[in-house]
Amino acid sequence: MNHSKERIGVLTSGGDAPGMNAAIRAVVRSCVYYGITPFGIAQGYEGLINNDIFQMDAGSVKHIIHQGGTILKSARSLEFKTEEGMQKAWKNVQEHGLDGLVVIGGDGTFKGAMEFGEKFSFPIIGIPGTIDNDIYGTDFTVGFDTAVNTVVEAVDKIRDTATSHNRLFFIEVMGRDAGFIAMYSGIGAGAEEVLIPEKDRDVERLYESLEQTSQRKKSSRLVIVAEGDKNGSVYDLEREVKQRFGDRYETKVTILGHVQRGGRPSCTDRVLASRLGVTSVEALRDGKGGFMVGVRNRKIRFTDFDNATKRNPEMDQELMRVADIISI
Amino acid sequence: MNHSKERIGVLTSGGDAPGMNAAIRAVVRSCVYYGITPFGIAQGYEGLINNDIFQMDAGSVKHIIHQGGTILKSARSLEFKTEEGMQKAWKNVQEHGLDGLVVIGGDGTFKGAMEFGEKFSFPIIGIPGTIDNDIYGTDFTVGFDTAVNTVVEAVDKIRDTATSHNRLFFIEVMGRDAGFIAMYSGIGAGAEEVLIPEKDRDVERLYESLEQTSQRKKSSRLVIVAEGDKNGSVYDLEREVKQRFGDRYETKVTILGHVQRGGRPSCTDRVLASRLGVTSVEALRDGKGGFMVGVRNRKIRFTDFDNATKRNPEMDQELMRVADIISI
Amino acid sequence: MNHSKERIGVLTSGGDAPGMNAAIRAVVRSCVYYGITPFGIAQGYEGLINNDIFQMDAGSVKHIIHQGGTILKSARSLEFKTEEGMQKAWKNVQEHGLDGLVVIGGDGTFKGAMEFGEKFSFPIIGIPGTIDNDIYGTDFTVGFDTAVNTVVEAVDKIRDTATSHNRLFFIEVMGRDAGFIAMYSGIGAGAEEVLIPEKDRDVERLYESLEQTSQRKKSSRLVIVAEGDKNGSVYDLEREVKQRFGDRYETKVTILGHVQRGGRPSCTDRVLASRLGVTSVEALRDGKGGFMVGVRNRKIRFTDFDNATKRNPEMDQELMRVADIISI
Amino acid sequence: MNHSKERIGVLTSGGDAPGMNAAIRAVVRSCVYYGITPFGIAQGYEGLINNDIFQMDAGSVKHIIHQGGTILKSARSLEFKTEEGMQKAWKNVQEHGLDGLVVIGGDGTFKGAMEFGEKFSFPIIGIPGTIDNDIYGTDFTVGFDTAVNTVVEAVDKIRDTATSHNRLFFIEVMGRDAGFIAMYSGIGAGAEEVLIPEKDRDVERLYESLEQTSQRKKSSRLVIVAEGDKNGSVYDLEREVKQRFGDRYETKVTILGHVQRGGRPSCTDRVLASRLGVTSVEALRDGKGGFMVGVRNRKIRFTDFDNATKRNPEMDQELMRVADIISI
Structure with a gap:
């Protein structure tokens, strides 16, 4: 079921995390693979508001899989929480003819995505990218x-x-x-x-x-x-x-x-980011939106933004017990 | 259900892998925690045969969690496959009054453990330690x-x-x-x-x-x-x-x-090794034996040696697809 | 000119530095090479006072060249600054029949060495081991x-x-x-x-x-x-x-x-430590004492303890200029 | 004595080495510091021939000091050894109004620089950039x-x-x-x-x-x-x-x-590259040319290309002796 997405945007938002570049790379390359034109958005939602949006291709993500940080830069946007900011962003999304969006970040990023997506019926998929691992719906976050x-x-x-x-x-x-x-x-x-x-x-x-x-x-x-x-x-x-x-x-x-x-992302973070990047593009192609993609029990899993942001992952009791036993 | 194990041995066998030391450390410290006396066996099954068996304590595993290799050394033993070798090993096990054994290694290690354990009705728990990840019953192997x-x-x-x-x-x-x-x-x-x-x-x-x-x-x-x-x-x-x-x-x-x-083990390998080390001692205390401990879907899981050695883990199809898509 | 040293001690003192183990290894191996019996002294001058002195051989320094810290431990000793402490140390030096001593450390270490060496006419050679690089008489310190x-x-x-x-x-x-x-x-x-x-x-x-x-x-x-x-x-x-x-x-x-x-010492620190370790043993064999060995302009150089401790190396003006120019 | 250089080019040639980027950065920033316009040349002498020459500024060398490889790419050029290739290169040098050139590389790079510089009376300064350390006139090469x-x-x-x-x-x-x-x-x-x-x-x-x-x-x-x-x-x-x-x-x-x-350059390589980069620009400003800059005995030293390419640095006998002693 291909909903013929033709243009997909990608941004990183909130505190940056190692592996974000690997996720961007996977999103862009998956777009190219499926004949979709990828667009990069700089500085998170700020770039959406300020129209800092540009076309990418496979060459744009060359030699970045091993770099820490994010080539798209990341920022926290206060303006995106306002009606005016959202409207500006929507205008720019339409101007560039984007059919969908992949946002890479944490809690705050997904809250913004949920609101924006619902307001304008615009499909957005989230990738959990934060070093804190504090996102419900995935065993581990990228970074x-x-x-x-x-x-x-x-x-x-x-x-x-x-x-x-x-x-x-x-x-x-x-x-x-x-x-x-x-x-x-x-x-x-x-x-x-x-x-x-x-x-x-x-x-x-x-x-x-x-x-x-x-x-x-x-x-x-x-x-x-x-x-x-x-x-x-x-x-x-x-x-x-x-x-x-x-x-x-x-x-x-x-x-x-x-x-x-910072630092070069670990292999685990790169593989996770690559899997989620591919999945997010395929999810948009399948007409999905309003979800975060994660990996639970080694399988891809979708969690709606509401759950992803409201619930918290729990610290594994077994781990705490192991910590107690071996620190004697 | 405490089967009052009093003396537990631990060895590493086969090709060595980073994180084996973290596993040894967890086994030894868990023994101390539960009031069991831990014994180290050098050079894998060779040490069992040659009676290279020595008492350990919390101090023996100090400052080793971050070291590659294995402080117990590892070797492949041809003699352990013979009736004579097995008998020698059994004599030494009895002499030291061992009530159970933790073996850290791969396929070959578990085959030896299965045969020895069945032959002498001796409880052995296996921990998958190999860089190859080719063991059925665990998502990942230590190393x-x-x-x-x-x-x-x-x-x-x-x-x-x-x-x-x-x-x-x-x-x-x-x-x-x-x-x-x-x-x-x-x-x-x-x-x-x-x-x-x-x-x-x-x-x-x-x-x-x-x-x-x-x-x-x-x-x-x-x-x-x-x-x-x-x-x-x-x-x-x-x-x-x-x-x-x-x-x-x-x-x-x-x-x-x-x-x-070689190399310093990653955090993931150390945490996995620590969990499996603690679990293996607790399993022996619970009267278990003849199993490998692993982690599947984030939970501890037991696999009998027969399955662990005969079956092979399958390469994830999704991963192969991801590899194809992003290598364009 | 071989003054037939038969027993040489080695200790690390003051703040520890990566590469100290490589220096210890070189001292011990050089002793073995020249037919001298090497002795390790634990915890710096504390070990000298407390008679924590033990024979070493080539095997004692196996697999340590790449390890941070110091296998001999290091400490600062207040007691060594007292007459009583010095006398205790001297008694132990005599008891073990030491003919010479290599001390690895910084300023404070060399001051102690100078005083002790002069007081008892005992030959001591110093190796500059400190991360601060604040020792006169060598281009760089070990660490x-x-x-x-x-x-x-x-x-x-x-x-x-x-x-x-x-x-x-x-x-x-x-x-x-x-x-x-x-x-x-x-x-x-x-x-x-x-x-x-x-x-x-x-x-x-x-x-x-x-x-x-x-x-x-x-x-x-x-x-x-x-x-x-x-x-x-x-x-x-x-x-x-x-x-x-x-x-x-x-x-x-x-x-x-x-x-x-901490951390694995760099190749440069290991090579420097190895050169100085060999040199210090050869210097004692040659009847020298009361000096620090260093490398200046790629050549081995001796600086008497008085100069090594009283003078300070100067920050290179060219470097400060380079820093200013490229930080624009 | 400022010979009012206004435009300086920089290229990397031959096998690449970690720290080349730090050298490029220092050349570019020194140019900016002295009011000179820096030009980058891609792919070594190939870029000179193919007119792959572009203006740079402080921003062009941002966040590269820690990256392996060379942002200017490197190549070996057969054409530059021909009369025709040299003429093409000279035409492009004139077209861009370059007053001087910094070349970063090894033996072959300096031979080309010497010939080109003499043929057209064009000032060129060389920076030794090669992992092999086989260049006469500097204690160590960048990389x-x-x-x-x-x-x-x-x-x-x-x-x-x-x-x-x-x-x-x-x-x-x-x-x-x-x-x-x-x-x-x-x-x-x-x-x-x-x-x-x-x-x-x-x-x-x-x-x-x-x-x-x-x-x-x-x-x-x-x-x-x-x-x-x-x-x-x-x-x-x-x-x-x-x-x-x-x-x-x-x-x-x-x-x-x-x-x-490859790999992130060490601190030593970055500092060396920075010093040589600054020096090479200052040398061109001073009207110098036809030399390689190096560091010997911690001081900047110039070696004419003829010596730099014809003579070989000798392996230090002391090092070979140290190696023998400590490998017992």
């Missing part, structure tokens, strides 16, 4: 795997350093509302403690264990803290530890910050 | 993710080099019977062609496409070849291309070889 | 090259992220008294500004340039700040920028911290 | 440091794999006439043997040592072979070893090939 590898590599380096006694390394990682990066990288890096927004007694447990081990000879320990942890920033935590334990522990802080957003 | 990232990183570097016209890079990757490494890394690296044992017309397709493009101005192209491809080694292929196309193509060969087996 | 590569890799990732306008990334790097890490990594990473202790007008220049560019459309800019910069911590700087420029700039902070001390 | 790090990283991975007895890994690295890559990476990777074109008895020494060790229990050994070694290709060597030692050794081959040419 998450690369981000946790980046964190793990950094923590590996910290672990290398001379292990003097009772040294406490705090490493703050991204994840304002979701502790997925902290949990996965914490297990992967072999951290002694992982503090995440989803868990309650974390910090108490940390203090208890610090109380116990400060009495025995013990080497360095690594504590990974999600930036959204309810116990405040890593510096608040450091202050509290200093207050409670004085100089029984020497503390060191690392803030990885935007290092986590 | 696969790291291996494809290693390949992709190498191919990224090749792509960097000056793109003169009609240059043909052949990159041989591991996978004697299974094209998973080639297929995933081929998609991830954006290779123009992927030649795998599972597909028939591959090489014809390659020649056709070379025929067409040699007439147009075209930049370099990358061809990933699984070492088990039926068209022979990458050098056979190069010879054939030279014969058919003369100097219309300049060919370059890379043989990654054992580079693919 | 510096790896550290700047680590910083550059992190900054490359930050550069990948979506370039929204007027975003200001502050990256704090190590170097309390010396701006070498900041200067080299700043040039290597293509940073727009580098703030180092050695320069005076840096921060004014930054404010001026921020004043100018906030008026034009401009993409992100990266500012590398040495932790010892006189303008205070990177957070002080961020506060000051916020005060001066309000929301004309969005600021983001990365604190790399101890990530810079 | 060498990255290439040896790439090799070392690959060998580190091979070392990770299970150490069964008497396994022999042959790793072929680039360096047709010069063994610098093999020697440096051999020391850095801790290889047991390094076979280079500069040494004579290498292979005999290898056989002797294989003869001795096949009798004792011994783990894997790594042999690095420069592709230009007089004993033939790594496969010839493997065949010879099989013939001499039968199955006493299990051999494994890795051919890194063009993997060595």
Whole structure:
């Protein structure tokens, strides 16, 4: 069932994530494969409003699969949330004769897509692209795997350093509302403690264990803290530890910050992005719209924007249990 | 249901894979967590036969989660296939009072485990550790993710080099019977062609496409070849291309070889290994044996050794389609 | 001229640095090569005091050349600065019959070596091992090259992220008294500004340039700040920028911290460490002592401890000029 | 002494090398800094002949410092060696009003530059850009440091794999006439043997040592072979070893090939490229030409093309001695 789409646009929006370029590449190449003309839109919804829309071809996405960031740039658009912004965007969509749109981003991106798509009965497919992995409807988001590898590599380096006694390394990682990066990288890096927004007694447990081990000879320990942890920033935590334990522990802080957003995407992120890119174009051809595409249990799966944005993926209980057992 | 295991052994066997150390670490730490004494066995089944068995504790697996290879060493054992070898191994198992065993490896490892376990009614749990991903009963094997990232990183570097016209890079990757490494890394690296044992017309397709493009101005192209491809080694292929196309193509060969087996394991491999390590100890505690543990659709799953060794995982058709579409 | 050394000790002291293991390996292997028995001393001068001294052989340094950190551990010793500590250490040196000592570390390490060596007329050779590159008498210290590569890799990732306008990334790097890490990594990473202790007008220049560019459309800019910069911590700087420029700039902070001390050493650091390790053993054999070995202008060079600790290497003026020209 | 250059061209020629982009960036930015208009020339001398010449500005070299390869592409040009080719190139140089040229490449590049420069009295400055480090007049060439790090990283991975007895890994690295890559990476990777074109008895020494060790229990050994070694290709060597030692050794081959040419340049290569890029523009401004710029003993140094192309840098004897001592 080919609904003869002839022109499809693609944009990246919100915080960027490694693998977005692989997704763009797959969207553009799938269009070419199916005889559709692909259009790039710069700076997310901003480009839709400002008419920063341009034709692409297979050559436009050459040698980008391995690059971090997004060649289409990404931005957050306040104007797109206004009636006026939406109207401007719609005018430009019509002017370029776009039949459909692929948006790559997170929650906010999909909310915008849902509203815009419903308002103008315009078919939009979403690809989950964010390092936070906080999107319902897909096992993993594009960018998450690369981000946790980046964190793990950094923590590996910290672990290398001379292990003097009772040294406490705090490493703050991204994840304002979701502790997925902290949990996965914490297990992967072999951290002694992982503090995440989803868990309650974390910090108490940390203090208890610090109380116990400060009495025995013990080497360095690594504590990974999600930036959204309810116990405040890593510096608040450091202050509290200093207050409670004085100089029984020497503390060191690392803030990885935007290092986590960049870097060459991992193979997993590239393959996931390629699959979702192809699927999104095929979905538009099939007349679909208003959905996010994801991969669950290794199969392609569609989730309507309403569910994708309202529901939250849950932290796997088994993982939290594994983390507890192997951090003894 | 705790069958009061008191002593559990762990070994790595067959070709080694990144993440094996993370699995060993999880097995040992889970034992400590559950009050079981863990024993390491060196050089796979060889160590069982030669009584190279030693007690471990949490300290034995410190700072190994990020190391490639296996601290227990790995080997292939011919003697373990003999009645005499099995008897020697059984004597040593009894001598050390082992109540159960965790074996980390591939097909051959599980066959040995099945025979030994059945012969002496001895509970053994297997963890799939091989870069080839060719084990039935798990979505991914420990080591696969790291291996494809290693390949992709190498191919990224090749792509960097000056793109003169009609240059043909052949990159041989591991996978004697299974094209998973080639297929995933081929998609991830954006290779123009992927030649795998599972597909028939591959090489014809390659020649056709070379025929067409040699007439147009075209930049370099990358061809990933699984070492088990039926068209022979990458050098056979190069010879054939030279014969058919003369100097219309300049060919370059890379043989990654054992580079693919090493390296720091990826976060994904470490998390998978940790989950399976914990599970295998818990399975032995629950009185289970004769099974391989894997993860399918994000959930832990048990597969009896018979199925794990006789059946083969199938290459995902959707992936092969994606590869075709985006390599245009 | 062989002074028939029979037993040589080696230790690492102070902040650890990548490549220390390669130096230890070269010392131990050179000893074996020359028929000398090598002894390892754990935890720097602490091990000398606590008699944590043990015989090594070629096997002790197998598979360590590529590992960050130091297998001998490192520590700072207050006790070694006391008469009592020195006497204890000397007793242990005599007890093990050591004829000479190689110490790997920085300024503080060499000061201790000088005092100890002069007090007991004991030959000691120093190898400069510190990421800061702040040692007079060698072009580069062991660990510096790896550290700047680590910083550059992190900054490359930050550069990948979506370039929204007027975003200001502050990256704090190590170097309390010396701006070498900041200067080299700043040039290597293509940073727009580098703030180092050695320069005076840096921060004014930054404010001026921020004043100018906030008026034009401009993409992100990266500012590398040495932790010892006189303008205070990177957070002080961020506060000051916020005060001066309000929301004309969005600021983001990365604190790399101890990530810079770890990681696989670069080839350059391994080769340098190997050369210095061999040389230090040969120097002791030749009856030398009281010197640091370094490489200047590609040639081995000896600097007495007094000069090595009192003088400071100067930042190359040409480099600072290059940084200014290419950061336009 | 400003000779009021107004237009300077830059090209990359010959085999590409990591860091070429950093050099291009420095040339372009230095031009902008000095009020000169920079021109890029595509595909080396081919672009000069085919008039593939275009104006550049600071924006043209944005975000390229960390990319492998060369944005100007590189090629070998046969036509440039002919009178006709030279005339065409000269016509295009005049047409664009170029006052000077910076060429980045190796031996062949400089020979072409010398001939062209002398024929038309046209000032050309050369920057040594090649992974082989085989250029007289500079301590290191742009790209060498990255290439040896790439090799070392690959060998580190091979070392990770299970150490069964008497396994022999042959790793072929680039360096047709010069063994610098093999020697440096051999020391850095801790290889047991390094076979280079500069040494004579290498292979005999290898056989002797294989003869001795096949009798004792011994783990894997790594042999690095420069592709230009007089004993033939790594496969010839493997065949010879099989013939001499039968199955006493299990051999494994890795051919890194063009993997060595790519990848993110190291900090050292970027800093070197930046220094030479700035210097080359300043040299043209000063009225210089017919020289290669290099860094010797940390200082900028000029070498006329005649010397740069006719003389060969010598392998450091001390390095070869270090390699022998620590590979015991």
